[in-house]
Amino acid sequence: MFIYIDILLRLALWLLLAPLLPGVINKVKAWVGGRQGPPVLQLYYDLARLWRKGVVVSTLASPGFIIAPAIAWTAVVAAALLLPLAGAGAALSFDGDVLLLVYLLALARFCTAWGAMETGSAFEGMGAAREVSFAVLAEIGIITAVLTLVVQSGSIALSSMFEPLPGPGAALLAVGLFIILLAENCRVPFDDPNTHLELTMIHEVMVLDHSGPPLAMILHGAAVKLMLFSVFLAQAVLPLSELPLLISLAALAGSVLLITVAVGLVESLTARLAFKRVPLLLTIGFLFCLFPLILTWMGDL
Amino acid sequence: MNDTLSLLIGLAMGLNLLALGTSRLPVLIRAVAAQGVLLGLLPLVLEAHALDWRLILITLATVAGKGLLIPYMLIRAMRAAGIARELEPFIGYIPSLLLGAGGTIAAVALIRYLPLLPEHAGTLHVPGAMALILTGFILLIGRTKAISQVCGYLILENGIYLAGLLLIRSTPILVEFGILLDVTVGIFVIGIIVDRIQRAFDSLDTRKLTALHE
Amino acid sequence: MIAVLLALAGLCLILAAGMGRSHPRIWLGLSVIATLCGLSAALSVLGGGEIWLWRGGFTLGGEVPSLRLDGVSALFLILVCVVGGLGAIYSHEYWSEHHYPGSAPKSRSWWSILTLSMTLVLTCANGLHFLFAWEAFALSAYFLITLDHGRGEVRKAGWLYLAASHAGTMALFAFFSALAARTGTWELGPVHAQAGLAPLFWLALAGFGVKAGMFPLHIWLPSAHANAPSHVSAIMSAVAIKMGVYGIVRFSGWLPLPENAGWTILAIGCASALFGIAFALAQNDIKRLMAYCSVENVGIILIGLGLSVLAVQHGQPAWGKAALAGTFLHVINHGLLKTLLFFGAGSVLHATGTRDMSRLGGLWRAMPWTASLFAVGAMAVSGLPPLNGFVGEWAIYQGLLRAVAQKEHAAGVLPAVIVLAGSGALALAAFAKATGVVFLGAPRTKPAAQAVECGWLMRAPMFLLAVVMLVIGLLPGLFFAPIMNSVAAWAPQWSGADPLLSPRTLGGAHTVLACALIAGVALLLRMVRTNGTRQSPTWDCGYVAPSSRMQYTSGSFAGIARGWFVWLLRPEVLIRRVRGHFPGRALVVERIPETVLEKIIDPGARAVGYMADAAKKMQHGRLHLYILYVFLGVTALGLMILLGGV
Known part of the structure; x- marks a missing residue:
């Protein structure tokens, strides 16, 4: 009984808190730009509005056009539920669940690409091609970070593998994971969530034809994914699980907020990269994850 | 002490990757300069327990030479030539980055198999030197612009300098100054040549120099 | 029990191979029965975890036939049965009498022979018989690949397959005979005790690796799988290459392994x-x-x-x-x-x-x-x-x-x-x-x-x-x-x-x-239904005449990732651009060659052929020059003896 309440509580936490993050990012951007900016809760309003709206479906699209966003959203939320939350631990944990997390994100990616290919639009095909190609490099980076944690902790279950590295290793890993976070969540400098030029986008261009509740699911799923990566990054770098329950949760929330603010600052202060340079930055992200791996592996040499 | 040492060398190794991954010449030059400064500070860390005028002199000279003088000249040469980017390298940025990273890892892994003195065995000193030399070679081989090649040469020299620090107590100071002087003269010569090439060919592409092979 | 099931499966397959030419329905029925029998035999071995052994009371080609089904081979047998049976059903419509009157009968009997020979490969515990079964498997697969032999590329793919397969078989011949020579028997089984056998594993790896399609021995695989009829591609890709894997798995378990x-x-x-x-x-x-x-x-x-x-x-x-x-x-x-x-x-x-x-x-x-x-x-x-x-x-x-x-x-x-x-x-x-x-x-x-x-x-x-x-x-x-x-x-x-x-x-x-x-x-579906949907053309960014040819194609979709592997893939691209005031047809044709085959093996083979051609010039029919060769040869031998002191 307890476990069901636990899972429901976590589910509610993820679903309700996630849309806050894009709001914070936008607020930071507005603040840096000296503007008032939209309210922090803007995404909630948007989601509520989209959820009630009708849907425009392309004449070319199959039922998969509606099904794909639902699968992608469920997969992302399921992946989020696998993550432990600092001192609270994970609701469900077994050896190798970290692979389930990685592949659930892959499932979401496949479905998003599927939904994009449904419409037969050249723009959306372009976005899908970019998404699945760049994700190869991002996934290599993620698995390298996971390897680092596995080597450090000697465990292959998410609930016990967040044992932060000592010294410079943690800093390197933080930078690497942050780069991957930006790439996987399609933030500047990889992608511009605000632009209206289809040719310069990855994720936004894939969802160009979606509307109504499916679009709401896509937007909400993106917010959950951002939070998922922030929580992962925070726990991989900071020794949160050793603190008492409430303090550790507060520390986790604080660090997620910090990461969000950092994303907003990066977004305000840098320009989007040329597409040819995206693989270079992702490779750098991968290297930032690789060096801590080598450091941990070699131990004290 | 070892921590500071490893941190400095680790940062220098990170700058290697920056140098390999960037296409902007100013960034490249600054990376090399910063690397020079970091390595210039090393003697102070290494011999912190027995500071004397010799060490301080070496440090000051290296930092000033590598961190200020040479970069200043390079930036001037770059402005004179009017280029800011390396556009078509022989070895692309991602491959050279991966090569550099692979070389760095190999260097770190290799140190277990080298017969080192016990006081050098636990640090990044030797692998750092090897990684720097390797990076220098990758830049020298893989870039086409003369200025990038000069930077490669400088990183190579940094590596040799780092290796030379292993013998800091036994290297006569004159030798070290000799090397530094050598480099400075080299940079002068290259600066002049760059200027001339630019005037003669309207480009700094060393590939075009193959026309001169006769 | 297992013996009966396997015998029944074998009998059905033999009957199917014989009768399949003229009676497609009976063939289908027999194939399904054989599948079920084989499947239950394999499952009972897997479930029980015991080894099933059978030795004949007679000799075949000078050796006593012996069959063996254990956990490893039963696992692969499941695959043979499932794909063999389902493929038979599929091909009944896909490669039917109606569409391919010429080759459908051949397809049916070779299909049965292929499944039978693969079953034998999995069960034979005698090296000599294993090689025969292996050869029958390789040949029946060849005939299935070239069912549609009217097309040139099919014939080419078939030949490539046959040549590669036999190169692998050659290594296997060497492997099994060396194994038999060192152990003194053709019987197969665990031989961990003889550490001297370890180097033989490399021969097995090469021989089975060709069939398994591991890089860089995969050269035959893409063209054979692409040009074969689809039910054949399915069994080739799903089962036939697994026979190579089976060989590697089997002998990595039985042989002492090099370090x-x-x-x-x-x-x-x-x-x-x-x-x-x-x-x-x-x-x-x-x-x-x-x-x-x-x-x-x-x-x-x-x-x-x-x-x-x-x-x-x-x-x-x-x-x-x-x-x-x-x-x-x-x-x-x-x-x-x-x-x-x-x-x-x-x-x-x-x-x-x-x-x-x-x-x-x-x-x-x-x-x-x-x-x-x-x-x-x-x-x-x-x-x-x-x-x-x-x-x-x-x-x-x-x-x-x-x-x-x-x-x-x-x-x-x-x-x-x-x-x-x-x-x-x-x-x-x-x-x-x-x-x-x-x-x-x-x-x-x-x-x-x-x-x-x-x-x-x-x-x-x-x-x-x-x-x-x-x-x-x-x-x-x-x-x-x-x-x-x-x-x-x-x-x-x-x-x-x-x-x-x-x-x-x-x-x-x-x-x-x-x-x-x-x-x-x-x-989501419920939400969408209650909110109502409206059909509309895909948003085209204001373009007036969207056409289906503007969609992203397979080449453009793979473009980014292909760029990372250009050094390996070496795509051949032919582009005819739009030029002039009244441009002709523009064109982009892209072909990804099989790099290992076309850039390494082909030039190598050509060089060997070139050298052979050059050597042919020595064979010209002029007797006095032949005598010169003999003289030169004898002199060289004499010199070798003189100098080397052999």
Whole structure:
């Protein structure tokens, strides 16, 4: 009984808190730009509005056009539920669940690409091609970070593998994971969530034809994914699980907020990269994850 | 002490990757300069327990030479030539980055198999030197612009300098100054040549120099 | 019991081979009976975990025939039976009398002979008979590949297959005769005691590796799989190459292994996985794409096997058992899902007459069944939960990660994990491309627009496969139990160790996930229905005349990732641009050559031919010059003796 309440509580936490993050990012951007900016809760309003709206479906699209966003959203939320939350631990944990997390994100990616290919639009095909190609490099980076944690902790279950590295290793890993976070969540400098030029986008261009509740699911799923990566990054770098329950949760929330603010600052202060340079930055992200791996592996040499 | 040492060398190794991954010449030059400064500070860390005028002199000279003088000249040469980017390298940025990273890892892994003195065995000193030399070679081989090649040469020299620090107590100071002087003269010569090439060919592409092979 | 079942299966197959030419329905019935018999024999061996042995009371070719079915061979036998039976059903409609009156009878009898010979390969415990069965298997596969021998490229692919296959068989001849010479008997079985046999493993690896299609011995595979009829491609890709894998698995379990065997297999596996999927992603021909994907999956299997061999060598059952169980499960999984995918591609080919993805598109409207079943296969091959592909890879990953976590012997495992993750993501890209370009969007050509769905005899096998794949995904615990018997047959010394896998937990997670997915989809569909939908053309950015040819094609979809592998793929591109005031037709043609074959082996063979031609000049028919040769030869010999003092 307890476990069901636990899972429901976590589910509610993820679903309700996630849309806050894009709001914070936008607020930071507005603040840096000296503007008032939209309210922090803007995404909630948007989601509520989209959820009630009708849907425009392309004449070319199959039922998969509606099904794909639902699968992608469920997969992302399921992946989020696998993550432990600092001192609270994970609701469900077994050896190798970290692979389930990685592949659930892959499932979401496949479905998003599927939904994009449904419409037969050249723009959306372009976005899908970019998404699945760049994700190869991002996934290599993620698995390298996971390897680092596995080597450090000697465990292959998410609930016990967040044992932060000592010294410079943690800093390197933080930078690497942050780069991957930006790439996987399609933030500047990889992608511009605000632009209206289809040719310069990855994720936004894939969802160009979606509307109504499916679009709401896509937007909400993106917010959950951002939070998922922030929580992962925070726990991989900071020794949160050793603190008492409430303090550790507060520390986790604080660090997620910090990461969000950092994303907003990066977004305000840098320009989007040329597409040819995206693989270079992702490779750098991968290297930032690789060096801590080598450091941990070699131990004290 | 070892921590500071490893941190400095680790940062220098990170700058290697920056140098390999960037296409902007100013960034490249600054990376090399910063690397020079970091390595210039090393003697102070290494011999912190027995500071004397010799060490301080070496440090000051290296930092000033590598961190200020040479970069200043390079930036001037770059402005004179009017280029800011390396556009078509022989070895692309991602491959050279991966090569550099692979070389760095190999260097770190290799140190277990080298017969080192016990006081050098636990640090990044030797692998750092090897990684720097390797990076220098990758830049020298893989870039086409003369200025990038000069930077490669400088990183190579940094590596040799780092290796030379292993013998800091036994290297006569004159030798070290000799090397530094050598480099400075080299940079002068290259600066002049760059200027001339630019005037003669309207480009700094060393590939075009193959026309001169006769 | 097992003897009766196997005999019955063999009898049915022999009868089917004989009668299949004239009686397609009887052939179908016999094939299905044979499948069921073989399947129950294999399952009873797997379930019981005992070895079934049979020795004849007579000699055949000077040797007493003996058959043997243990956990390892029973596992592969399941694959032979399932794909053999389902392929028979599929081909009944796909390669029917009606469409191919000339070759359909041949297809049927060779199909039966192929399944029979593969069953013999799996059961023969005598080296001599094994070689005969192997040869029969190779030849029947050749005749099946060249069923449509009116087309030049089919003949070419067939010859390439035959040549490569025999190069492999040559290594196997050497291997088995050396084995027989050293052990003094043709009987096969564990020979761990004789450490001197270790180097023979390299011969076996090369010989079986050609058939398994591991990089760089895969040269025959893409063209043979692409040009064969689809039911043949399915059995080739799903089962025939697994015979090569079987050989490697079998003899890595029986022979004493050279010290670096584990690392070598692991490295070959990494190369196959990465390069195989890089080639697959760049293909424009849907069947070639899947053929290269088979190379990738053999790579994944070899990574798992290599790790298990390492585990044996280091005495680490904990990770070895997980990795080997994953490997075995992946053998089955890949067999199932690749059959499904090739059947799907066959339906597309059947309906449209082309394999070129850039000429297809929008097929979901005409072929909803094929489209959704193909999508299931594509998701499974990309290793996505909650399907079976993930379960196998999950176990292999667990072996790898455990080896990493132990941190002692296994620095080489780190790149293997990274390669596995990278090739998984590339596989996702390749199959997102294949499904997206072929089935979604708008039809790019007329044949694609006029396609019709295949009949139920072609749909039923695909449906069945998809169901089995889903069941493996949802109830992996059910399948890991018998597979542990295969693991025990491969490495009896690990019997006491705990594999530390928790397939039941994974199964539970998968089931919950599947329910959640259904709930999510139902919720969204309901919401969409209540809110109402409106049809409208795809947003075209204000362009006035959108056409189906503006869609992203397979080449453009793969463009980014192909760019990373240009050094390996070496695409040949022909571009005729739009020029002048009254431009002619513009054109872009892109071909991805088989690099190993066309850039390495072909030039090498040409050089050898050139040298041979040059040597031919010495054979001119002038007697006095021949006498000169003799004189020169004798002088040279004399000089050698004089100088060398031999």
